[in-house]
Amino acid sequence: MRLFAAVLPPPAAADELATEVAALKRLPAAESLRWTGHAGWHFTLAFMGEVDDELVPDLQARLARAAHRTASFPLRLHRGGRFGHRALWIGAAGGIEQMRLLAERADAAARRAGVAMEEHRRYQAHLTIARTRDAGGDLRPYVEALDAFEGTSWQVGELALVRSNLPVSGVQGEQPRYEVVGSWSLEGAG
Template identity: 55%
Template sequence: MRLFAAVFPPSDAVGELAHALVPLGRLPGAEALRWTGRDTWHFTLAFYGEADEEETADLTARLARAARRCAPVPLRLGGGGRFGDRALWAGLAPDSGRTGLMRLARSATAAGRRAGLVPEEDRPRFRPHLTVARSRGLVDLRPYVDELQRFQGSLWTAGELVLVHSVPPPGGVPGARPRYEALERWALEG
């Protein structure tokens, strides 16, 4: 099964972001974007790829330990960016607990590495983001990023680490998206 570790924002934070995205839907080219669903918005801390039952059990035990060592993290959604003209994302406000989230991401990555799911050399730089739209490169995302820069949500606390199973969409269904199922949840206790 395809796995990743994540932090999901609470419904209030998700609602604030959804409200901030409404004007973006009126920008030129917005109809060509595939907007992601609110229920999928999350910060990916570590991506593990395919794991069998034994690897999943090992990873689960390691993530439980990591959650016990990491403290809850105060966060605030704010601003945004893009990955080329392929993905539009919302980020964290500068006054947010970026350092705490990065620490949690390092712990989640280390748990995956020790479980044999993340190669030592496979360490991309962690950039906390929630993907809100995708494009096939047909839309200039710069005006969307400019609009998102004005957004700053309310402070909330990330108090939970989640192991997620990414269920691929059914083949041959246009516009189908993966479904995310929480396999395990751990309170951050550090």
């Protein structure tokens, strides 16, 4: 199964973001972007890709330990950015160092469980809200529109293991479906 570890924004934060995204969709050329759905909004901590079923129990046990060792932390949606001309995202502010630590622990848990992880990179908290259909898209007006966006702070209290079900119908615009297959409270015990 295709898995990743994530922090999921609570409903109130997702509703604030939905209001902001609705305003972005009124900007010129917004229809040329592929907007992610409300149900798919998440901060990926560690992308694992395809994971053999027999590795999942050990992975879950290791993620549970990572959550047990990590304290809850404040977070809020904050401004926006882009990855070149490919993706538009919302950033985060607040407990970024704690989130980076949780991402490193999730990555280490996956590696120790035998999951073949990609090259390790420094974690950058982002929640993807749109992707361009072609490499020539200009995302700068959207980033500028997000410059003043500040969401309400919430307390991150959970690490989630999410299954990504990729589209199979071939229908234009179909989104992946996400399913939480495990979650653990952040307990800050070490």
